[in-house]
Amino acid sequence: MISLQNVSKTYILNKKMVVEAAKNCSLEVSKGEFVVITGRSGSGKTTLLNLVAGLTFPTSGKVLIDDIEVWNLPDKELSKLRNEKIGFVFQFPSLIPSLTSLENVILPTIYGSKFSKEEAHKRALQLLDEVGLSDKIGSLPRQLSAGQQQRVVIARSLINSPDLLLADEPTSDLDEQTEHEVMTLFQNIHQRTGITIMLVTHASELVTYGSRSVRMTGGEITEDRKLFTGEFIPA
Amino acid sequence: MNKLLLAFRNVSRNSFRSGVILASSALMAGFMIATNLIIGGAQRSLQLALERLGADIVVAPRESTTAMENAFLMGKPASMWMSRSILPEISSIEGVKAVSPQLFLSTLRGASCCSSPEMFLVAYEPETDFTLRPWLEEHLGEELGVGQAIGGYYVFLPADQDRILVYGYPVELLGNLDGTGTGLDKSMFFTFETAYEIARLSPFQAVEDMVIPDDSISAVMIKLEPGSNPVAIATKIEAQIPEASAVISSNLFQSQREDIQAMLRTISLLLGIAWLLSIALIGLVFSMAINDRRREIGVLRALGSTRGNMLASLLAEGLMLALAGGILGAVLSALSVYLFRNMIISSLGLPFLFPPLLSLVGMSLLGLGLALASVVVGALFPALRISLMDPAAAMRE
Numbered sequence: 001m002i003s004l005q006n007v008s009k010t011y012i013l014n015k016k017m018v019v020e021a022a023k024n025c026s027l028e029v030s031k032g033e034f035v036v037i038t039g040r041s042g043s044g045k046t047t048l049l050n051l052v053a054g055l056t057f058p059t060s061g062k063v064l065i066d067d068i069e070v071w072n073l074p075d076k077e078l079s080k081l082r083n084e085k086i087g088f089v090f091q092f093p094s095l096i097p098s099l100t101s102l103e104n105v106i107l108p109t110i111y112g113s114k115f116s117k118e119e120a121h122k123r124a125l126q127l128l129d130e131v132g133l134s135d136k137i138g139s140l141p142r143q144l145s146a147g148q149q150q151r152v153v154i155a156r157s158l159i160n161s162p163d164l165l166l167a168d169e170p171t172s173d174l175d176e177q178t179e180h181e182v183m184t185l186f187q188n189i190h191q192r193t194g195i196t197i198m199l200v201t202h203a204s205e206l207v208t209y210g211s212r213s214v215r216m217t218g219g220e221i222t223e224d225r226k227l228f229t230g231e232f233i234p235a
Numbered sequence: 236m237n238k239l240l241l242a243f244r245n246v247s248r249n250s251f252r253s254g255v256i257l258a259s260s261a262l263m264a265g266f267m268i269a270t271n272l273i274i275g276g277a278q279r280s281l282q283l284a285l286e287r288l289g290a291d292i293v294v295a296p297r298e299s300t301t302a303m304e305n306a307f308l309m310g311k312p313a314s315m316w317m318s319r320s321i322l323p324e325i326s327s328i329e330g331v332k333a334v335s336p337q338l339f340l341s342t343l344r345g346a347s348c349c350s351s352p353e354m355f356l357v358a359y360e361p362e363t364d365f366t367l368r369p370w371l372e373e374h375l376g377e378e379l380g381v382g383q384a385i386g387g388y389y390v391f392l393p394a395d396q397d398r399i400l401v402y403g404y405p406v407e408l409l410g411n412l413d414g415t416g417t418g419l420d421k422s423m424f425f426t427f428e429t430a431y432e433i434a435r436l437s438p439f440q441a442v443e444d445m446v447i448p449d450d451s452i453s454a455v456m457i458k459l460e461p462g463s464n465p466v467a468i469a470t471k472i473e474a475q476i477p478e479a480s481a482v483i484s485s486n487l488f489q490s491q492r493e494d495i496q497a498m499l500r501t502i503s504l505l506l507g508i509a510w511l512l513s514i515a516l517i518g519l520v521f522s523m524a525i526n527d528r529r530r531e532i533g534v535l536r537a538l539g540s541t542r543g544n545m546l547a548s549l550l551a552e553g554l555m556l557a558l559a560g561g562i563l564g565a566v567l568s569a570l571s572v573y574l575f576r577n578m579i580i581s582s583l584g585l586p587f588l589f590p591p592l593l594s595l596v597g598m599s600l601l602g603l604g605l606a607l608a609s610v611v612v613g614a615l616f617p618a619l620r621i622s623l624m625d626p627a628a629a630m631r632e
Contacts, residue, residue, distance in 0.1 A: 047627075055537055056627035075542050083539025090630070094534045098244035099236075106236045111539035117236075156538075 001196055002029040002052055002164070007061030009047050021047035023219040024061070029212075031163070034190045034197045036210035044219035045200040046091075049166050052198060053086055054078050065164070083112045087157030087195075091169035095141040095149055095156075101128060102137040105156045114160050127155035131185060147178035154185060158193075165189070167199040171206070183209045238544070242551040245528075252524035253556055256610060259513045260560025263609055264602035265568035266509060270502045271598045272572045272590065273579060277495050280416030280586035281488050284308065287415055289366045290456035290484060291465050294325065294472060297480045303339070303454060304488055308586050310418025312341030312355045316451040321476050325455060328471055330463030335363035338430050339453035340445065348403035348441040350393045355422040356401065358430035365458055367424055374410055381432055383407045384425040388414035399423070403440025404433040416588025457481075491585055498583075510609060517613030521553065525617045532621050533630030542622045549618035553610040561606035565599040 009022040022044045029035055039045050050056040051063050054070040063070045065085065073081065088094075095104045102124055109120035128134055131151040141149055150170055157165055167186065171179040187209050190197050199210065207213040207227065215223035246253050284307055295303045295315060302313040319336065326334045338358035342349035359367060361378050367385070371378065379385065384399070384406045391408075392398070398405030406425065414420050430447060437445040459465055469481035525532070536545060572579065573589060580587045590598070621629060 050627040053537065055533075055630075056625050079536070079539050079541040079544075082537060088534075088537050090534065090537075092530060092630075094530070096241070096244075096531060096534075098248040099241070103236050107241070107535075108538040110237055110241070111541075111544065120236075160539075 001031045001066060002027070002198075003062075003064040003067075004028075004048070004051065005062040005064070007048075007051055007058045007063060009044075009051060009056065010059045020219050022051065022058075025051075025219075025221050027214065027221060027224070029196060029198065031196055032194045033212050034187070034210040035199070035212045035214055036207040037198065037200045037214045037216060038202065038204045038207060039216035041202060043216040045202075045216050046168050047219075048216065049168050049198060049200050052164075053088065053166050054082060080112065083108055084114055084160055085163050087160070087162040087165040089150070089153050089157050089165070089167035089170045091172050093141065093146075093149055093173075094153055097141050100138050100140060101133060101144070101152045104141070104152055105159055108156060108159050112160060120159065124155070124159060127158055128152070131155045145178075146173050147175075147181065150174065150178075150182055151185065154182070154189070158189065158195075163196060165195050165197045167197065169201055170199065171201065171203070179203075179206075238548055239551065242548050242555060246552050246555050249524050249527075252520050255520045256517055256553060256556040257560040257563070259516055260557040260606035260610065261564035261567070263510065263513050263564065264561040264599075264606040265564030267506060267605050268565050268598050268602040269568040269572050270506065271601070272569065272595075273583070273587065274495060274499055274502065275590055275594070275598070276416065276572075276576075276587040277491075277583070277585040279590060280588040281308075281491060281495075283413075283415035283588065284417040284419055284586065285484055285487060287366070287412070287419055288456065288484070288487075289369075289458070291459040292457040292469050292472070292481050292483050293487060294321070294455040294457065294476075294479050294481045295453070297478055300480050300482050301490075304491070305418075306339060306355050306422075307419060308417045308488060308491060309584070310355050310421040312353050313339050313453075314341065315339060315453050316448050317453075317478055319450045319452050321479060322452075322455065324475055325457065325472060328468055328475070330460050330468050331457055332460045333363065333365050333458040335365060335456045335458075336360055336452040337366075337454045337456060338427065338447060340430060340447070342401055343441070343443055346442045348400055350396070350400040351390075354390075354401075355418060356430075357422055357424050358427050359424060360427050364456075366456055370412060379409065379424075379426050379429070381426070381428050383409050384423050384429065385410045385412060386424070387412055387418075387420035387422045389420045390423055402433050402437040402443075402445045404436055406433075414588060415586070417586040455479075494583075494585060510605065513609045514613040517553070517610055518616060521549075521614040522617040525549065525621050529621065529629045533624075533626045533628075536626035536629065546618050546622040549622070550611060550614060553614040553618075554607055557606045557610035558603065561603040564606065565602050568602075569595060569599070 004025050004027040007022055007025045011019045011021055013019060025048060037045050037048065051058055057071060105124040105127055106120050109115050115123060128137055131154055133148060133151055136144060136148060171182050174182060183206060186197060189195060210227060212226050214221055296317040299315040302315060305311045306313040322334055322336060325331060340356035340358060342351055342354040344352040386408050388411055390411060399408055434445040434447045459468060465483040469483050472479060472481040532545060576587055576589065
């Protein structure tokens with residue numbers, strides 16, 4: 001489903017400082033996998049996720065989703081792909097402050113044509129119920145706790161029934177209990193829908209929630225193994 | 236939930252950005268509409284005054300043309316006399332089609348024998364007149380008789396009376412002319428015969444005599460044959476009649492027209508500077524607001540907004556504010572000019588006529604267009620820059 005082929009990403013911060021955030025990364029992710037990518041801060045995890053999502057242009061290499069080379073697509077097609085095939089959960093508070101929980105969940109549907117207004121509304125209510133926030137549909141983000149906000153974001157990420165869910169440090173701002181609740185939610189979604197998940201975290205203990213663990217160090221993939229079998233996957 | 240609602244919610248969220256753009260748009264639209272109203276109103280007023288006079292050339296005693304223009308424009312009574320004997324001389328000049336004399340008179344100030352103080356009075360000769368005749372034919376269907384008059388737009392009967400007293404003589408007001416915004420609106424028009432009757436009776440009825448020197452007139456209205464040269468004829472009149480000054484209608488109110496032109500130039504310059512400053516301010520405020528929302532814009536791009544969607548959405552936010560500000564500015568400026576028109580007239584020394592509704596709508600649309608253009612030009616660069624940015628780069632702090 002996802003194929004990264006010798007992908008590198010270099011940032012030029014100023015004329016003197018060049019940062020190689022991802023170095024020759026190759027990764028194959030099959031449909032239905034729950035990949036947890038770990039590594040220290042600055043190891044290139046978020047860059048890898050952004051490359052998969054088509055949110056940043058690779059300096060070299062190829063990114064393919066369902067055999068389509070992401071960066072060969074024109075903006076309109078790439079936006080459509082992000083809208084219909086990928087769900088996003090970000091590290092930072094990513095809800096639109098002026099919209100209610102329900103409106104935030106519906107938001108991605110206004111950029112696509114997958115669902116009618118009524119269907120989107122119905123589906124958003126159902127998703128908010130699934131994440132345990134059916135009583136918060138009219139609340140603005142500032143009226144929700146950090147954990148509740150992240151659950152609204154998870155509901156939003158699923159509104160268009162994506163094939164792939166990308167989560168970037170989704171629990172970094174949460175306490176231990178809420179972190180467990182959110183990770184269990186990801187696990188439940190994965191088990192129930194069979195959606196492919198790529199989750200980035202600096203907390204290596206969270207790999208137990210996934211089915212595959214990828215470790216990054218200094219922009220390189222240094223370890224890649226299946227969790228239940230313990231089988232190492234050669235790069 | 237739709238893109239427009241999202242833009243509207245964003246507008247209501249950022250009060251500083253919204254306030255600055257709203258105020259800037261209101262000021263731009265308001266400034267433009269107010270100045271257009273004042274200048275347009277003055278130009279229209281001058282044009283209507285010329286049409287009201289209906290003459291190609293106006294002859295007045297030498298050195299009295301300014302007083303005559305002031306009387307016509309500002310309603311400031313003027314007294315000027317020249318011999319009636321010039322009429323045949325003017326009539327005999329080739330190219331002159333019609334010649335009609337007028338008397339300029341005035342009511343008294345602070346006298347019980349006059350209903351209205353210092354009102355400019357114009358007496359005309361019905362046999363030769365072409366200034367009032369079209370109006371009389373259309374509205375009354377007959378000539379004015381002795382003791383009858385028509386008034387300018389703002390001439391009314393005194394309360395509880397059915398006549399206007401002029402030097403103790405009761406004048407019957409038969410109708411009012413359309414407004415011109417000039418002194419003609421506060422003037423009264425009657426025949427020579429009425430004027431002479433008022434003058435004859437004034438020693439017995441008024442606190443002061445009305446004096447009309449024998450065989451004298453104040454001004455001569457001249458209509459030319461089609462195709463004749465007004466400049467050449469005016470020059471000829473002045474050469475033949477040294478005590479008279481001949482002003483062709485296109486030169487009438489010349490100083491006022493020059494004042495308007497000078498004002499127009501100054502205002503255009505100020506408007507241009509204000510527009511550039513407004514664009515720069517909107518650009519700056521928009522850049523700041525967009526910078527604060529970089530992450531949010533990155534998120535929207537990640538959720539499926541195309542570059543075009545993003546650009547349109549950001550511009551829509553600006554246009555909503557410009558529209559609201561523009562309408563606010565248009566309404567406030569039109570209302571202010573309407574309410575303070577008398578103050579504007581007296582401070583600028585120019586006549587003024589509030590434009591008809593259609594023209595006001597046109598000016599308001601122009602003002603709105605300017606406000607919208609300011610926002611589009613000011614916001615385009617920052618909106619384009621963020622829309623073209625990598626979503627990941629936009630999300631990075």
